[in-house]
Amino acid sequence: MVANVPGLLAVRTEFFQRIGLLRRGEDQFESLARDYSGDSFDGLTIFVNDLQEYVTPRSTLASYARLVQALRQTGKPLFGLFGGYYTLILRKIGLGCFSNGVGYGEYRNSDYYAGGQAVRRYYMPKLHRYFTDTEAQSLLDVVDERWFRCGCNVCAGRRRLTSLASQELLDHFLNVRFDELGHAGANTLEGILDELAQTFSRLRRYRVIPPDRYNHLREWVEALRPFC
Numbered sequence: 001m002v003a004n005v006p007g008l009l010a011v012r013t014e015f016f017q018r019i020g021l022l023r024r025g026e027d028q029f030e031s032l033a034r035d036y037s038g039d040s041f042d043g044l045t046i047f048v049n050d051l052q053e054y055v056t057p058r059s060t061l062a063s064y065a066r067l068v069q070a071l072r073q074t075g076k077p078l079f080g081l082f083g084g085y086y087t088l089i090l091r092k093i094g095l096g097c098f099s100n101g102v103g104y105g106e107y108r109n110s111d112y113y114a115g116g117q118a119v120r121r122y123y124m125p126k127l128h129r130y131f132t133d134t135e136a137q138s139l140l141d142v143v144d145e146r147w148f149r150c151g152c153n154v155c156a157g158r159r160r161l162t163s164l165a166s167q168e169l170l171d172h173f174l175n176v177r178f179d180e181l182g183h184a185g186a187n188t189l190e191g192i193l194d195e196l197a198q199t200f201s202r203l204r205r206y207r208v209i210p211p212d213r214y215n216h217l218r219e220w221v222e223a224l225r226p227f228c
């Protein structure tokens with residue numbers, strides 16, 4: 001009998017780090033996948049706690065991808081809970097879909113809740129992550145080139161990001177995410193990674209930009225190249 005309920009697989013990033021240290025780490029994913037392959041669940045929801053994709057080392061990101069690949073062998077639909085662009089690209093290796101709260105973070109730490117006023121954030125399309133609106137504007141001031149700017153209807157006319165209303169910041173994010181989903185659907189994993197690598201190379205030429213603004217692109221590329 002099929003239970004008709006999705007299973008929830010919640011892991012911490014430390015789990016991936018530990019697995020990476022094991023000699024037969026791959027087997028761990030296989031046995032985990034076997035545990036979930038019975039009839040108890042008809043789908044699997046994967047939640048990686050506090051996964052901040054843009055500061056997570058490539059080894060952890062690669063382990064996450066290997067887990068997705070192993071779980072795909074169960075033949076069940078996979079659903080990612082929270083996640084940013086890295087999680088979005090995992091669709092290319094079998095993560096069916098993922099949830100992404102509008103205006104919320106791309107990651108969630110189940111251990112604590114921090115209240116307070118929402119920070120004004122702008123999602124940088126070419127960097128595929130959020131920055132504060134002032135940080136994002138200073139990046140656009142340095143890289144004053146068309147390829148780096150957002151072409152959506154909210155950002156058209158080259159307005160200062162600090163003049164955008166909160167609703168416009170959200171509308172812009174939705175426009176970009178919609179484009180990202182279409183782009184990921186229409187391109188191969190190799191093509192997507194090539195584009196990220198190209199952005200990394202272009203930005204590295206700007207000595208005034210702190211590398212932590214774009215280094216995550218290289219980590220994502222290195223983590224996912226083996227899956228091409």
Ligand SMILES: [Zn+2]
Pocket residue numbers: 150151152153154155156172173175176
């Ligand atoms: Zn825009």
